[in-house]
Amino acid sequence: MRIGLAYDLKDKVPEPQGKLEDALEEYDSLETVDAIARAIEDQNHSVVKLGGGREFLCNVLEQRVDLVFNIAEGLGNYRSREAQVPSVLEMLGVPYSGSDPLCLALSLEKPLTKSLMSIAGVATPRWRVVRDIRELKEADWGDFPLPAFVKPAHEGSSKGIRVASRLESAEQIAEAVNRLLEYYHQPVMVEEFIDGEETTVGVVGNSPPVVVGIMRVIPRKKVDYFVYSLEMKRDWEALLTYECPAQLGRDVLHGIADSSLRAFEALGCRDLARMDFRIGKDGTPYFLEVNPLPGLNPRSGDLPIMAGKVGWSYETLITTILSAAQQRYGGTSREQDRHRLQPASPLQL
Template sequence: MGFIVGLAYNLKKDCPRSDTEVEDADAEFEEQVTVDRIAKALRAGGHRVVKIPYRPGLLSRLQRLNVDIVFNIAEGWEGRCREAIVPAVLDSLGIPYTGSDPLTLAVCLDKAVTKAIVSASGIPTPWCAKVNSMDELENLGTDSLTYPLFVKPAYEGSSKGVRGSSKVVDYQGLRDMVSWITTAYMQPALIEAFLPGREFTVGIVGNRDITVFPIMEVRPMVETQPESFVYCYDTKHNNMEEFLCPAPVTDELADAILDVAVKSYRALECRDLARVDVRLDGAGVPNFLEINPLPGLSTVSLFPVTAMASGLSFEDLIEKILEVAATRANIAERTAVQAQQVIAGQRHRTVSVRR
């Protein structure tokens, strides 16, 4: 027998969005098919699965369920601490879960805070400034800015608020993007030095001992000027990029990319899994762009694709994530009899004692 696993997630169809919201408002949330696929992989590993959609009543449901561990892919709905909410609830109930703790998840969703930590650890990352309003933009001392710059929402993922127009070459373009982000996404805009070089992403699993999956390069399908390539909402929806895994890089470049990825994972105290985005600057030096401690696990997500390039199946990957989390949390699998007792207890709405 294995574990009784709670699977926590946010479904796109439950996303509280209004017609006035941007087209990518629900981009980070899951399709039912992704949840079902993870559940199937967990069952294939010998575990019982209880689906826990992110909805009102989550806390009392978790209190009642008596799961051994939660496989957490829940993103929360709103705010820069949204990804920290489920782990914080689980911590308060003493229930182990896969992935990073609330602090790391909240930090990593705010790209400026993340970069401050990464930069303090001596990892190269482009210059940035976070502005909340047009007034703050004026106060930046705009004459001193060096173009091109890149403008994106400070607290998003899944390419939300990133478009071809995110690369700006003058003050007018900068103003337009800051105005759009602060209004449409109702959060600060992150202004970054534009990195003109090749782009890579690195999947990592583990804690004290880590496994780094083969480096993936993301590049434009149609050969354009490298400066103009941005992996964003527009390119994703028009299939304009290709993914090479393992990336065609020299050993020296591979080492430098992995150094950035692994040092960032450690500096941000990530647990169990994460995907790190890296891009080369004008001198060919790998820079940290951002980290995803809750990387997508859909069929088209980059993290499982890098895992598969290392020879793991999707089922192997899900089992590995669960295994490293269970080892870290020091929990043991149940016997079939124990599992049956718990399930019988739940049927009678009594909560048996957690081990």
């Protein structure tokens, strides 16, 4: 097959105004694109690099591809930016990997996603949204649980999230919200801070989707409280230990797996997703957010790291995602059968 690759490279995306030091954090490197291309070529497919933005538009119109492997984050500050490439592909009738525009747009909108999680019976920290300065001036934080955590409402890759995002007073909340409103030009979410273990979960496949692993993220140095912040993600080799399978109680692991699969289905995710949970003191897994376009860098992506720790090669991960997409479109090659997923036993998590 001819497989197109859709992606947005960090050094090709126009630098936004305002000089935020994490403005381009979500975009990909050539290292990731090349690694995905190699994994797909190893399966005897040919790969066409379509790129992102206008370059993608020209290439997808000119090049005939059978399916697009999509990791494009989309452009601009729009909350629906991740839906841009899949929307074009649907318009052209080109099959593609991963979730559809509605799921991608919804998942980047953290407050809306949390509302849906509550309806689906998945625990999530209490939250409030501040849309603008007027709302901030009128806000009364008197009954909001402290400590609190603030983050931009429509971001990923820990944009706007630092150790200092955990706040202990109404004054600190107001200051932090004010700063995020000014810098990120979007609503700000204030959440109850869950002081507990940090886990991230990989889910791959469809009908049924399968939990690849539950990975615990542990700071190497003892800290008063842990935040898997931008500082940590950029220097993860020095600062963090990734433990997968996570050494947590059986009930906690079952709870995390159950909530992850519920979230995957409630949001209509497809082929792959990664979800983050903090574990409350009583063992409740609190859903923080879902990434239907999780980072796939072969060295630093949480999902590839997790896959490696449960014995999957990077090639297996990529081919499994690709096969899941092909199966949705009715493909039934022998190669896909090899990658048909078996649900993992919760004990293997």
